[in-house]
Structure formats: C-alpha cells, structure tokens
Amino acid sequence: MAFDAEIRQALIDQVRRFVNEKCIPIEGQVAETDEVPQDVVDEMKQLGLFGLAVPEEYGGLGLDMETECLVALELGRTSPAFRSVAGTNIGIGSQALVLFGTEEQKQKWLPGIAAGEYISSFALTEPEAGSDAASLRTKAIRDGDHYVLNGAKRYITNANKAQVFTVMARTDPDTPGAKGVSAFIVDRDTPGITVGKPEKKMGQQGAHACDVIFEDVKVPAENMIGKEGEGFKVAMSVLDKGRLHISAVSTGASERLIKEMVNYAMEREQFGKPIAQHQLIQAMMADSQAETYAARSMILDGARRRDAGENVTMLASSTKLFACEATGRVADRAVQVFGGAGYITDYGIERFYRDVRLFRLYEGTSQIQQIVIARELMKAAKADQL
Ligand code: CAA
Numbered sequence: 534m535a536f537d538a539e540i541r542q543a544l545i546d547q548v549r550r551f552v553n554e555k556c557i558p559i560e561g562q563v564a565e566t567d568e569v570p571q572d573v574v575d576e577m578k579q580l581g582l583f584g585l586a587v588p589e590e591y592g593g594l595g596l597d598m599e600t601e602c603l604v605a606l607e608l609g610r611t612s613p614a615f616r617s618v619a620g621t622n623i624g625i626g627s628q629a630l631v632l633f634g635t636e637e638q639k640q641k642w643l644p645g646i647a648a649g650e651y652i653s654s655f656a657l658t659e660p661e662a663g664s665d666a667a668s669l670r671t672k673a674i675r676d677g678d679h680y681v682l683n684g685a686k687r688y689i690t691n692a693n694k695a696q697v698f699t700v701m702a703r704t705d706p707d708t709p710g711a712k713g714v715s716a717f718i719v720d721r722d723t724p725g726i727t728v729g730k731p732e733k734k735m736g737q738q739g740a741h742a743c744d745v746i747f748e749d750v751k752v753p754a755e756n757m758i759g760k761e762g763e764g765f766k767v768a769m770s771v772l773d774k775g776r777l778h779i780s781a782v783s784t785g786a787s788e789r790l791i792k793e794m795v796n797y798a799m800e801r802e803q804f805g806k807p808i809a810q811h812q813l814i815q816a817m818m819a820d821s822q823a824e825t826y827a828a829r830s831m832i833l834d835g836a837r838r839r840d841a842g843e844n845v846t847m848l849a850s851s852t853k854l855f856a857c858e859a860t861g862r863v864a865d866r867a868v869q870v871f872g873g874a875g876y877i878t879d880y881g882i883e884r885f886y887r888d889v890r891l892f893r894l895y896e897g898t899s900q901i902q903q904i905v906i907a908r909e910l911m912k913a914a915k916a917d918q919l
Contacts (some may be wrong), residue, residue, distance in 0.1 A: 538602045544600070548607040551580060556611035558915060563739040564884055567731075567905040569618050577615075577649065579853060582608075583622040584647025586774075587631060591643035598774070602781040606829070609785015613888050614739030616782050621691045622646050624778050625896070626653030628771045629699045629716055633759040638718060642697055651696035654720075656745055657768050658685040664901050666701075667711040667765055673702035673753050675754070681706065682725075690895075692728050692743040697723050699771075699799040700747070703762045708762075716764035720758045725750035736887030739881075769846075775896045776849040777839065780856035782830050785890040787825040787860045790885055796823035801897065806872070817866040825863060828856035843907040847909035857892035864889045 549653040555573055563569055570713040579582065585601050587593025596604065601623070608616040621627075627646045630638055630774045646862045662669040671684025682702055691696070698719045705713035719726070729744035759767045795818055798809035808814045868875035875882045893899050 536597055536828045541600050541603065542595075545603050545607055547580060548604050548800055549580075549610075551576060552611045552615075556615045560566050560612045560881060561571065562717045562880075563612055563614050564607040565738070567738045567741075567874035569614055569739050571769055573615070574618055574649070575616050576618050576765035581647075582619045583649035583902070585619075585623045586646035586822060589725070591639055591647060593643070593647035598888060599833060602836045604834050606780050606785040606788070606832070609782040609787075611864045612739065612791040612884070613737050613782060613891070617690065617737065617740035618908075619649065621654050621695075622649065622652060624775045625655035625692070625771050626697070626699060628774055629655075629758045629767050630718065632716075632770055633716070633767050635755075637755070638758065642659055642718060646697070652691050653697045653699065653905060654689050654691045654695040654696040654745075655768075655771065656692075657687050658687050658699040660685060660687050665699070666768065666911050667714065668709075669701060669703060669714065671700070671702040671704055671715060673700075673715060674678055674706075675704070676751075677750045678754050679846070680715075680732070680754060680757070682717070682719070682747040684747050686745040686747075687896075688732065688742045689745050690740065690742050693731055694742050695728075698745065699758065701768050702747075703763075704852050706763055712762055714768075716758040716767040717752050718758055719747075719750065719752050723750050723752065728791050735890060736884065737891055763866050764914065769816040772838070772896055773846050773849045776853040776902070777845065779892060779896050780828065780835075780849075780852045780914050783857045783889065784825060784828040784832060786885060786892075787828065787838075787856075787863040789819065789822050790860075790882075791818070791825060793882060793885075794867045794870040795820065797874075801872075813902075814870055821863040824859040827854070828859050831855060836873045841853060847906055847913075850897070850902040850905040853897065854899050854906065858899055 555576060565860050581594045584593030585596050585604060589595040632644055646653050652660050657666055659669050671683045673680040700717045700719045701714050703713045704715040725748045727746040731741035731743050760793050798814050799807050801808050831852040838848060841843045867882050868886050871880060874880045
C-alpha cells in the first residue's frame with residue numbers, strides 16, 4: 534500500500550522517538566546482558582514493528598518498501614540488536630509466506646507474526662552451505678501426506694525464540710543444486726526439532742543466532758510454501774527484499790556514527806582548537822556523509838522501484854554491496870575521529886564498529902552481491918537491455 538505522506542511521517546517520528554528515548558539509553562546494558570529487555574520488546578509490539586511488512590488484512594501495517602526502508606533507517610540509528618528482535622518477523626521470517634503463501638497459510642501464521650506473538654526465522658544456511666546456498670543438504674522426503682525433514686541449519690537468527698521457521702530443504706535428493714529445493718513452514722513444536730545455544734559473537738549482543746537440527750520431523754504437505762522444487766527461488770526473492778532492508782539498517786548506523794563523530798569532533802580540542810576545525814578530520818566527516826547520502830539515495834530508489842513492481846535483484850545487491858561496505862568505512866572513520874576514545878568501551882564507538890561488521894556478511898556477503906550484480910549485467914546484455 535502506498536503511504537499517505539503525513540501518516541508516514543508520523544510513523545517515522547514515532548520510531549525515532551522510541552529509538553532516542555528507549556533504545557539509545559540502554560545500548561550498553563543490552564550489550565552487557567546480551568538481552569533486549571521485555572518492556573522494550575513489548576513497546577516494539579505496540580508500535581507495530583513486528584508487522585511492518587505484513588499486509589493489513591493479516592494484522593500488519595502493510596508498509597510499502599519505501600516506508601519500510603525509512604523505518605529501518607530509523608531503527609538502524611541504535612544498536613542493531615534492537616532491530617534484530619523484530620527483524621526476522623519483518624523480513625526473512627515472514628516474507629516467503631507473504632509473497633508465496635496460500636490463503637490458509639497466511640491466515641494461520643501471519644497475524645501472530647505481525648503481532649509479535651510468534652517469532653519467525655529463516656532457515657537456509659547450513660554448516661556446508663553458506664554462500665553456496667543451493668548446495669544445501671537438509672532433506673524433506675515425501676511420506677504420504679507429510680514430508681519428513683532431516684538435516685542441520687546454522688547461524689539461524691532468532692532461532693532460540695522462534696515459534697515458526699521457513700525451512701529450505703531438498704525434496705528431490707537426486708537433483709543437485711537449486712532445482713531440488715522446496716520451502717516449508719515448520720512449527721517449532723513439531724517433534725524432532727532441537728535448537729542449539731546462541732553462538733558467542735564478535736558483536737550485536739542481544740541478537741542471537743543458533744543451530745537448528747531436524748531429526749525425522751514430520752511436516753504436513755500443506756506446509757509447503759510455493760511449488761515443489763521452487764524453494765530456492767522463494768528464498769532468493771525473500772533475500773532480494775531483505776537486502777534492501779539490511780542496507781537501510783546499515784545506513785541508519787552510518788547516520789548515527791556521523792552524528793557521533795561530528796559532535797565529538799566539535800567538542801574535542803587539540804592543537805588549540807576543536808578537531809573538527811582540522812581539515813584531515815573534516816575529510817573523514819565529509820567522505821562519510823557523501824557515502825551515506827549515496828547509500829540512502831540508492832535504498833530509496835531501489836525501494837520505490839520495487840514498489841512499482843520492477844525486478845530489483847541487481848539493484849538490491851548493488852545497494853547492499855555499496856551501503857554495507859560504506860558503513861564499514863564510516864565506522865572505521867568514527868573510531869579514527871574519536872582517537873583513543875574510539876577504542877574505549879564506554880564511548881560505544883568500538884561496539885558499533887564490531888556490530889556493523891555483520892552487515893557485510895549476512896543476507897549475502899559483499900562478494901555474493903558482486904556475483905549477483907555481474908550475472909544480472911550479463912543477463913541484461915544478452916537481452917540487449919543494457
Ligand atoms: N529471484 C528469483 N529467482 C532467482 C533469484 C532471485 N533473486 N536468484 C536466482 N534465482 C533463480 C534462478 O533464476 C535459477 O532458476 P532457473 O534455473 O529456473 O533459471 C535458480 O534460482 C538458481 O539460481 P542460480 O543459478 O543463480 O544459483 P547459484 O547456485 O548459481 O547461485 C547465489 C545463487 C546468488 C550465489 C545464491 O546462492 C546466494 O544468494 N547465495 C547467498 C546466500 C545468502 O544470502 N545467504 C544468507 C542467508 S540468510 C541470512 O543471512 C540471515 C540470517 O538469519 C543470518
């Protein structure tokens with residue numbers, strides 16, 4: 534749904550207030566305890582954040598992509614752990630259902646996902662299938678009116694809290710690669726599912742990722758999302774959208790880091806004047822701003838094109854590549870502008886430096902984005918569309 538400008542601005546203002554008043558003051562606490570407090574999660578539910586991308590008829594806010602990205606830019610201005618609480622419900626955990634689910638599947642699962650009653654996770658990655666997602670080995674073998682799932686998934690965000698998983702599994706073990714894969718919606722309470730302990734990570738404390746093991750898990754045949762053998766395409770379509778969303782979260786972090794670095798540079802004095810008056814510091818501030826503005830422009834252009842029904846595979850990968858790499862450079866400069874203080878935990882900059890490192894890895898590494906862009910370029914060239 535295209536959003537009325539006033540309603541959109543009111544929502545963005547509300548999210549900005551929530552981030553400023555509720556999230557930023559407890560960033561250090563969340564990093565230390567590795568947990569986002571329940572009252573903050575409850576407020577996220579009240580704001581409708583879990584259902585941003587779920588259509589209104591299933592209880593969500595049904596935002597268009599442009600508005601979703603504007604909200605994600607705001608959520609990005611605090612520790613990524615806060616966004617991550619609702620992140621899989623907004624994106625990869627719900628969108629297979631939104632894009633390809635049957636009416637029954639949508640009615641059964643989406644209202645709970647939108648309300649934040651259930652956490653939903655996306656189970657694609659495996660110990661031996663990361664960037665090469667199409668080589669996944671988890672099997673789903675038909676047995677009467679069920680499929681029986683066996684296999685292991687790795688680094689599954691929010692798995693420890695998930696009630697429902699979108700699982701990509703091989704329904705045709707004799708067909709290697711993408712074509713033998715199907716997607717399923719799997720209830721956590723199905724016997725045979727074990728979720729591992731949250732991994733210890735470089736950053737993003739408060740956001741969790743775990744192994745998920747499937748041992749003879751009987752999933753009703755009606756839980757298949759889309760057609761048999763089309764699960765890889767389902768996953769890739771979900772990731773096209775997710776890559777725009779992650780770019781927005783990452784760019785929100787860039788904007789926050791610019792604010793921190795400029796404020797600090799205007800206060801901190803060396804050589805008899807604020808360091809912001811030194812041109813080498815100005816260069817770091819200016820490069821960060823220029824790159825972040827470029828990233829924001831790419832995100833909003835990609836989002837508007839997706840809203841208009843264009844295929845955004847290449848644009849989403851281009852945006853994720855540029856935006857997340859740019860955030861890495863901005864975070865590095867922020868540490869540099871803060872100098873020694875940038876390395877000291879109390880200032881919070883070193884924490885952001887570690888937190889944003891993940892943006893260049895998940896939902897496709899920068900190198901995978903490069904591959905996608907190059908392939909799309911060649912496809913377009915063959916079709917004489919360049
Ligand atoms: N939309 C729809 N269909 C698509 C598509 C897209 N964006 N991309 C590919 N496909 C289709 C192709 O058209 C092809 O179908 P046909 O054979 O009918 O033409 C099929 O899918 C296979 O595509 P490829 O031949 O391109 O597959 P590939 O194996 O060569 O490579 C890849 C694909 C781009 C490398 C892909 O594996 C990829 O994106 N890898 C990265 C995986 C990834 O992002 N993982 C992140 C996991 S989620 C996460 O990080 C979040 C978390 O919880 C931590």
